[in-house]
Amino acid sequence: MKRVFNTLSILGLAVLGVALVLFLQNWMSGTVALPGQFFTFTTIFLGIFIEAAPFLLLGTLASGLVEVFFRKEAIQRIMPRNRFVGALAGGLLGFVFPVCECGVVPLTRRLFRKGMAPAMGVAFLLASPVLNPIVILSTFAAYGWGLVLWLRIGLSLAIAVSTGLIFAVEEQPERLLRPRSLSLAPIRGASLDLAVPVYPGSLGSRVRRALSIAGEEFFEMGRYLIIGSMLAAALQAVVPQGALLALGSGPLLSVLVMMLLAVLLSICSTVDAFVSLAFVGTFTTGSILSFLVFGPMVDIKNILLYMQVFRRRTVLYMVIVPALMVILATVFINLNLGI
Amino acid sequence: MSERTHKQLQAIILIGLGAFLFYKILSGTLYFYINARFTWLVVLGGVILLALAFFAWPRSGQAHTHSHDEDAHEHAHSHSAWPLLVLCVPLALGFLVPARPLDSSALDTRGLTTNALASFGSQAAVQLDQPSDQRNVLDWVRAFNFAADPVIYEGEAADVVGFVYQDQRLPEGQFLVGRFAVSCCAADAFAVGMIVQSGEASRWQANQWVHVSGTVQVSYLDGVPMPLILAESIKEVDIPPQPYLFP
Numbered sequence: 001m002k003r004v005f006n007t008l009s010i011l012g013l014a015v016l017g018v019a020l021v022l023f024l025q026n027w028m029s030g031t032v033a034l035p036g037q038f039f040t041f042t043t044i045f046l047g048i049f050i051e052a053a054p055f056l057l058l059g060t061l062a063s064g065l066v067e068v069f070f071r072k073e074a075i076q077r078i079m080p081r082n083r084f085v086g087a088l089a090g091g092l093l094g095f096v097f098p099v100c101e102c103g104v105v106p107l108t109r110r111l112f113r114k115g116m117a118p119a120m121g122v123a124f125l126l127a128s129p130v131l132n133p134i135v136i137l138s139t140f141a142a143y144g145w146g147l148v149l150w151l152r153i154g155l156s157l158a159i160a161v162s163t164g165l166i167f168a169v170e171e172q173p174e175r176l177l178r179p180r181s182l183s184l185a186p187i188r189g190a191s192l193d194l195a196v197p198v199y200p201g202s203l204g205s206r207v208r209r210a211l212s213i214a215g216e217e218f219f220e221m222g223r224y225l226i227i228g229s230m231l232a233a234a235l236q237a238v239v240p241q242g243a244l245l246a247l248g249s250g251p252l253l254s255v256l257v258m259m260l261l262a263v264l265l266s267i268c269s270t271v272d273a274f275v276s277l278a279f280v281g282t283f284t285t286g287s288i289l290s291f292l293v294f295g296p297m298v299d300i301k302n303i304l305l306y307m308q309v310f311r312r313r314t315v316l317y318m319v320i321v322p323a324l325m326v327i328l329a330t331v332f333i334n335l336n337l338g339i
Numbered sequence: 340m341s342e343r344t345h346k347q348l349q350a351i352i353l354i355g356l357g358a359f360l361f362y363k364i365l366s367g368t369l370y371f372y373i374n375a376r377f378t379w380l381v382v383l384g385g386v387i388l389l390a391l392a393f394f395a396w397p398r399s400g401q402a403h404t405h406s407h408d409e410d411a412h413e414h415a416h417s418h419s420a421w422p423l424l425v426l427c428v429p430l431a432l433g434f435l436v437p438a439r440p441l442d443s444s445a446l447d448t449r450g451l452t453t454n455a456l457a458s459f460g461s462q463a464a465v466q467l468d469q470p471s472d473q474r475n476v477l478d479w480v481r482a483f484n485f486a487a488d489p490v491i492y493e494g495e496a497a498d499v500v501g502f503v504y505q506d507q508r509l510p511e512g513q514f515l516v517g518r519f520a521v522s523c524c525a526a527d528a529f530a531v532g533m534i535v536q537s538g539e540a541s542r543w544q545a546n547q548w549v550h551v552s553g554t555v556q557v558s559y560l561d562g563v564p565m566p567l568i569l570a571e572s573i574k575e576v577d578i579p580p581q582p583y584l585f586p
Contacts, residue, residue, distance in 0.1 A: 017424075020431065036444025036546075042436045043445075047372040047525030049429050050360065054384030061387065208394055215391040219349055223425035230428070236526065242450040271523035274586065 037237045045233035049226060051268060052102045052301070056225055059103020060217040063110040064210035076115045083119050087164035090120035091157045094128030100269050101129035101296055102225060105305040106217045112173045121173065123164030126322060129269040129296035130156040139292070142273035148285070151333070152292045159293065159325045166321060167314075176314045224308050228301025232266035235300075239264070245282070251334035254287035255327055262295030269296035286334035294326045340420065346397040352426050353395060357388035359433045368438035370581045373524045440582035441519045441528055442546040443504050451506075451515070452529040453480065453563045471495035471555070476518040477584040479555070479566045480531045489557050489564050497533070497568045498552040500579060503543045504532060508560060512540045516551050516568070521583040528583065534558050537570040550574045 080086040099107055108125045112118075129135065130152060143149050170176055201209070244264075247257050258279065267275055276291050298319050306315045340348075360381050363369040369381060469478065471492070476499050483489045501516035509515065517532035519525075535551050543549060551573050558567035 017431070020435070036442065037448075039436070039439045040441060040445040040448070042432050043371060043439060043441055044525045046429060046433055050363065050369070050372050050381060050384075051377060051524035051526075053356070053360075054380045054387070057384055057387045057391075211391055211394040215349065215353065215395040218353075218391060219422055219426060223422045226425050226428055232526065237445070237448065240448045240450070245450075265526060267527045268523055271527060274522040275527040275529075 041230075041233050041237040044236050045229050048229035048232060048266065048301075052225055052229065053222070055100050055268070056102040056106075056221060057214070057218060059099045060106045060214040060221065061210070062097060062099060062103065063106040063217055064213035066107065066110050066114065067213055068206045068210045070114060072114045075111070079115070079117060079120065083117065083165065083168040084161075086117050086120040087123040087161045087168065090116075090123035090164055091127040091161045092131060093120075093124045094130075094132035097128065098132040098134055099128060100132070100135070101299075101302055102221075102268075102305070104128050105302075105309060106221055109177070109309045112177060116173070117168070118170045118173050118176050119164040119168035121164075122167045122176075122318065123160045125160075126163055126297045126318070127156055127160030130293070131160075135269050135273075135296075138270055139273040142277055147337075148289065148292070151289055155289065155293045155326070155329055156296070159322050159329070160297070162325065163318065163321045166317065176310055178309065178311055221305055221308060224304035225301055228266060228299075228304040232264060232300045235264050245279075249283070251284060251286065252327075252331050254284045255290045255330045255334065258283060258287040258291040259294045259323065259326065262291045263299045265295070266299040266301045267295070272296065284334045285337070286330035286332075289333060290326050290330040293330075294323065297322050343397050345423075346395060348423055350392045350395040350397075352423060352430070353388050353392035355430050356426070357385045357392065359430055360385035360388065363433070363438075366438075367580055370583065371438050371440040371525075374521050374583070374585050375581060376585065377523065440578065441525055442502050443517075445519070445528065446504055446517055446530045446532075449528070449530055451517070451532055451560075453484075453531075453560070453565065472498040472552070475499055475584055476501050476516065476533055477520050477531050477586065479533055483557075483564055483566050489566070492555050492566065493557060495555045496552070497555045497566070498550075499533065499568070500548065500550050500576060501532070503545055503547045503549055505545050506532075506560075509534065512536060512538065513567075514540050514543060516549060519583050520586045522586055525583075531584075532565075534560065534565055534567040535570050535573070536567055537573055539573070543573065548576050548578050550576045 080089050094104075097104075097107060104125055108116075108121050111124070112121050116124075136149070136153065139149050139152055167176060241261075244257060244261060247253060262272070265275070272292060272295050276288050279288060279291070303315065303319065306318060310318065363372070364378065364381060364385075369378065373381070472495075474482065474497070479497065479499070482492060486492065499516060501518045504515040504517040506515045513534050513536050515532040516535050517530055519528040519530050521528045533551075535553075551568055551570050553568040553570040553572070556567045556569060558565050
């Protein structure tokens with residue numbers, strides 16, 4: 001079945017490739033005019049890819065280095081026993097590993113394989129795109145030491161930790177993860193039941209091993225980054241933003257619109273604060289916050305990357321639970337803080 | 340395909356992606372996609388890609404070191420071709436499609452931003468000190484946002500570069516000269532513009548890059564004050580090396 005699917009997908013992509021080349025030839029010779037949207041799509045897609053690829057590469061490098069240099073037992077020894085403390089520590093781990101939303105996925109999976117508890121891992125995954133020095137600085141640059149900055153930090157941490165705690169009922173990470181993401185290559189005989197030995201050998205051979213793991217992971221995650229950026233770019237090239245923004249200014253509707261926008265735009269958390277400035281004034285403060293808190297946790301490219309690591313059901317919880325909490329918190333802010 | 344071929348293809352694609360990043364930097368089209376302050380990041384990405392390619396290339400005697408432990412399912416997966424093909428998409432689009440910065444078509448879907456810039460703080464204040472004919476489109480729109488009454492800018496000299504956008508809302512004899520402002524990459528671009536009034540406004544086609552100079556007046560678009568240039572000269576120019584403005 002798998003084989004048939006693979007053959008079909010290769011055939012399909014080959015046909016698409018030939019069609020693309022023919023189309024481009026015709027276009028160059030002036031027989032077909034490409035619509036402007038196609039160029040918009042290409043420019044936005046390549047923009048996201050060029051910007052995100054280095055971050056994904058850094059994430060896979062971090063993952064490779066963790067794999068070869070950190071002993072599983074050593075990591076487990078420093079993991080907090082208490083679930084709440086663990087989730088909180090996971091939420092703050094972004095200060096130690098300042099990876100953003102693309103790089104955090106391979107790194108989290110690696111840490112799961114090294115025995116990190118589910119609550120801590122999920123909290124790390126959701127919080128670190130906001131709770132790291134770079135993103136806090138850029139939010140500060142855009143908003144100053146104001147309410148928006150503190151609420152963004154506070155809400156992101158609270159929501160990531162509580163979502164993580166929901167997963168604390170699972171003792172074993174393998175119930176949350178796709179089986180493949182625990183057993184898949186990069187390391188020989190890897191399984192959670194075995195004490196995974198640190199890759200033996202000299203420093204040079206370990207670094208080589210780390211780089212080769214990073215390369216494998218870049219291929220594995222890179223395709224989801226690419227598909228996600230293509231979706232986001234296609235939507236941006238076709239859907240008028242004005243229509244979306246015209247939908248809502250009420251306390252609830254404005255929040256929903258901005259969350260939807262965050263998911264569609266799929267922009268990096270390091271700059272989303274600047275982007276959101278464009279909506280200050282026309283949109284409620286709560287909705288701006290929902291954009292700043294929800295966007296880094298969930299967007300099109302993230303969802304595709306999550307699906308690569310977690311089971312479908314886990315991904316569903318990881319999207320819906322933060323979404324509901326963000327809605328509750330920001331609508332509350334809209335209604336009660338009156339700003 | 341065999342483990343070895345697969346590894347070789349991976350290495351070739353990694354080299355291709357690294358080459359693609361350096362090609363964009365060297366051909367000067369990188370700034371069609373991202374904000375210039377992230378150039379170092381792209382250089383870093385390119386270096387990492389080439390390093391990964393170097394270590395991904397299978398060496399003799401190493402090809403099968405870790406495939407024995409994997410079960411059949413994994414084995415089939417790690418050799419399927421579609422992940423490799425997906426990674427070729429940016430290569431195909433990057434090398435085959437002529438590079439073009441965002442233009443009127445993107446402005447149609449994104450809309451014109453007229454109130455964007457109220458809170459960029461000290462940075463913006465500095466830029467308002469510039470002589471009026473050194474302000475770019477974004478500076479002008481900002482100046483109009485900051486001013487209690489933009490009438491204070493009437494009669495100042497303006498000298499800006501941007502692309503032509505034929506806005507349906509404008510009367511005969513006027514068009515917009517637009518620019519996109521990009522903080523990170525093209526995905527976060529927002530459009531700003533100034534109205535240009537000229538006897539030969541209809542001569543200019545959408546997406547042509549023009550250099551407009553003239554004097555400024557206050558005009559209104561959908562009730563929002565907008566800077567208008569009474570054009571004394573409009574010249575066609577090449578796409579500037581940095582087509583986007585960086586807020």
